[in-house]
Amino acid sequence: MSLSTLTKPWEAMSYGFLDGSAKRELRRKMLKSVAVPGCQMPYASREVPMARGWGTGGLQVSLTLVNPQTRVKVIDQGADDSVNAASIRRFIARVAGTPTTMDTLEADLIQSRHRIPEEVLRDDQVLVLQVPNPEPLRPVQPNMSIARQMHADADYGRMWLQLYEQIVRSGRVMQGASYPSLVHGRHVMTPSPIPRWDVPKLHMAKHLTILSAGREKRIFAVPPYTRVEPLVFSDVPYKVEDHGNLTCTRSGTTGFFMNEIPQDDSSSAFEVSDSEWGVKTIRAREGEGESRGETWYKDGEMPQ
Amino acid sequence: MAYVATRGGERAIEQSERLFREDMGPFDRKRVDEVKQGLPYLIDRVMGEASLYDEDLAALALAQTGGELYEAVLLLRAWRTTQPRLQVAAPIEQDSLFTHRRISAAFKDIPGGQVLGPTLDYAHRILATDVLQGETYSPEPVEPAANPSPAYQPSVSAWQAENDLLDPPADDPTKGNEIPDLTREPLLFPAKRAHTLQSLARAETGGVLALGYAAMRGYGQAHPTVNELRLAEAEIAVTHPDGRQFSAGRVKVSQAEVVDKKGEKLGIGYAATFGWNEVKCIAAATLDLNSPGAEKGSATEEEFFLYHTEGVESSGFCIHFKLPHYVTFQSSLDAMRDAKAKKAAGAAKQQEPAE
Numbered sequence: 001m002s003l004s005t006l007t008k009p010w011e012a013m014s015y016g017f018l019d020g021s022a023k024r025e026l027r028r029k030m031l032k033s034v035a036v037p038g039c040q041m042p043y044a045s046r047e048v049p050m051a052r053g054w055g056t057g058g059l060q061v062s063l064t065l066v067n068p069q070t071r072v073k074v075i076d077q078g079a080d081d082s083v084n085a086a087s088i089r090r091f092i093a094r095v096a097g098t099p100t101t102m103d104t105l106e107a108d109l110i111q112s113r114h115r116i117p118e119e120v121l122r123d124d125q126v127l128v129l130q131v132p133n134p135e136p137l138r139p140v141q142p143n144m145s146i147a148r149q150m151h152a153d154a155d156y157g158r159m160w161l162q163l164y165e166q167i168v169r170s171g172r173v174m175q176g177a178s179y180p181s182l183v184h185g186r187h188v189m190t191p192s193p194i195p196r197w198d199v200p201k202l203h204m205a206k207h208l209t210i211l212s213a214g215r216e217k218r219i220f221a222v223p224p225y226t227r228v229e230p231l232v233f234s235d236v237p238y239k240v241e242d243h244g245n246l247t248c249t250r251s252g253t254t255g256f257f258m259n260e261i262p263q264d265d266s267s268s269a270f271e272v273s274d275s276e277w278g279v280k281t282i283r284a285r286e287g288e289g290e291s292r293g294e295t296w297y298k299d300g301e302m303p304q
Numbered sequence: 305m306a307y308v309a310t311r312g313g314e315r316a317i318e319q320s321e322r323l324f325r326e327d328m329g330p331f332d333r334k335r336v337d338e339v340k341q342g343l344p345y346l347i348d349r350v351m352g353e354a355s356l357y358d359e360d361l362a363a364l365a366l367a368q369t370g371g372e373l374y375e376a377v378l379l380l381r382a383w384r385t386t387q388p389r390l391q392v393a394a395p396i397e398q399d400s401l402f403t404h405r406r407i408s409a410a411f412k413d414i415p416g417g418q419v420l421g422p423t424l425d426y427a428h429r430i431l432a433t434d435v436l437q438g439e440t441y442s443p444e445p446v447e448p449a450a451n452p453s454p455a456y457q458p459s460v461s462a463w464q465a466e467n468d469l470l471d472p473p474a475d476d477p478t479k480g481n482e483i484p485d486l487t488r489e490p491l492l493f494p495a496k497r498a499h500t501l502q503s504l505a506r507a508e509t510g511g512v513l514a515l516g517y518a519a520m521r522g523y524g525q526a527h528p529t530v531n532e533l534r535l536a537e538a539e540i541a542v543t544h545p546d547g548r549q550f551s552a553g554r555v556k557v558s559q560a561e562v563v564d565k566k567g568e569k570l571g572i573g574y575a576a577t578f579g580w581n582e583v584k585c586i587a588a589a590t591l592d593l594n595s596p597g598a599e600k601g602s603a604t605e606e607e608f609f610l611y612h613t614e615g616v617e618s619s620g621f622c623i624h625f626k627l628p629h630y631v632t633f634q635s636s637l638d639a640m641r642d643a644k645a646k647k648a649a650g651a652a653k654q655q656e657p658a659e
């Protein structure tokens with residue numbers, strides 16, 4: 001035995017950028033987070049060649065899960081061509097040699113910032129959500145260690161109180177995105193700042209969702225077929241954004257989450273937020289064949 | 305160019321980076337060497353915040369980012385991620401530091417003497433404008449002392465401990481790979497002592513100063529006296545697989561001990577970092593001094609200052625607000641409009657005259 005048989009030739013960086021010990025830690029923490037759905041697992045969170053807050057948590061998970069056959073889709077605010085999505089996609093492909101796609105149905109792994117695609121995800125797909133703030137209790141308790149204790153005690157009273165106060169003051173729950181949700185009847189998690197429109201897609205979904213916050217060093221998961229219930233009072237039902245009747249001015253599709261585009265005449269136009277869904281709709285309209293999959297929402301409504 | 309142009313994102317980001325690089329023009333090893341030679345204290349600061357001791361890489365990071373400090377530190381931290389952890393060096397005691405400068409504000413004189421060493425503390429801060437007129441700035445030569453001060457000095461706190469003025473920290477028998485490593489484990493609270501000192505060592509200088517200064521001005525409970533401030537070089541002793549210990553070279557380090565009376569004894573705060581960075585060490589040691597028993601959520605509480613002085617995280621999060629946030633914003637708009645409509649409907653109802 002010689003030293004050369006024990007080592008391999010020097011390389012500037014490991015496959016997928018992260019070294020073996022970083023990936024091992026991430027795999028362990030992902031398994032733990034699947035085992036205790038919605039519970040935040042602290043992890044070391046290595047520095048990657050991207051600024052903190054720019055998807056470094058999601059990126060570390062994606063880099064750990066991919067192999068050269070994994071087809072990767074990256075979206076930001078629903079769009080594949082958003083500048084940071086393009087940057088992350090290019091980085092993953094560069095360091096892990098993965099094929100990339102924009103088609104939700106073709107993807108094995110989808111890394112997303114703040115949207116869940118409109119087409120239903122299958123059980124062989126993994127959704128990786130980038131998380132800026134993993135702590136749903138932050139608005140009522142900014143101290144991480146106290147919040148951690150509150151989760152351990154399932155002490156969510158202040159959370160409920162906050163929702164109640166909003167209803168009293170404003171007539172409704174004012175939470176926009178990142179609607180706090182109870183996972184598997186035990187842990188309250190933030191679904192990351194996805195719109196309320198997307199939260200029901202996580203409930204009893206077939207796919208695995210991993211949520212990772214690189215800067216805050218926390219990872220949590222929604223395993224397949226897990227209950228994800230937005231915190232609501234029994235007499236004030238959960239309300240998604242009022243987008244069910246809006247029509248995309250570019251593709252003509254109706255009944256999905258839209259981006260509002262202010263117009264010169266003080267009115268608004270709307271564009272479908274899931275850019276690839278828009279592209280597929282345009283293709284179908286122009287007779288290039290039907291490539292659209294089944295969607296979570298039907299006619300602007302989430303079936304119960 | 306549109307912010308999110310259809311299928312234009314890739315080209316836009318490519319060109320925007322080119323524009324940044326083009327403004328700085330090409331550079332080579334010569335510029336890296338000039339940065340390293342001309343800006344040693346900046347190099348020190350960057351190495352400290354990157355927690356990576358390599359003057360050439362630090363100079364390269366500065367040259368490559370045009371001196372954008374946060375970017376330079378991030379470059380080095382990301383590079384650090386790719387490096388294996390080969391060895392844990394032998395622990396270094398204070399009295400084995402090759403000391404260049406060591407002063408104490410607590411006593412007029414101390415065992416080993418006050419050693420001023422290199423400093424601008426007493427310089428008159430006057431710009432050498434002659435240089436702009438073509439003159440060469442030639443510093444006066446140093447006149448060596450008749451009796452050189454000893455290179456190795458005991459710590460002031462050791463004398464205080466012997467005189468029962470303070471309780472020295474308990475001996476920590478943790479060795480080698482057992483020492484908690486902040487870069488391989490998450491920071492949790494109450495923090496392990498090693499994590500606290502490592503966090504402070506790589507904290508962002510400006511952030512540590514801001515919070516340390518707040519504590520000094522009166523938002524802290526303790527008033528720091530600089531017990532000892534030291535600029536030194538530390539010998540890095542590592543062990544060869546065959547068991548022999550050898551030196552992997554020297555690194556510049558700085559450290560500060562600050563004290564304050566706590567009942568009948570002195571309380572002590574400590575910080576050390578790679579490179580020579582006195583402001584950071586004094587401010588960090590002040591935070592350390594103030595942290596025991598600090599109120600939750602106050603600027604001197606460990607969780608508060610360790611999280612908020614982490615430069616790569618804080619700067620990254622700050623600039624992330626440049627990213628599009630229109631989905632989140634849309635979601636908030638929807639809630640606002642609905643609440644407003646509800647209010648208007650409620651008000652209309654109330655205006656109806658009573659029968």
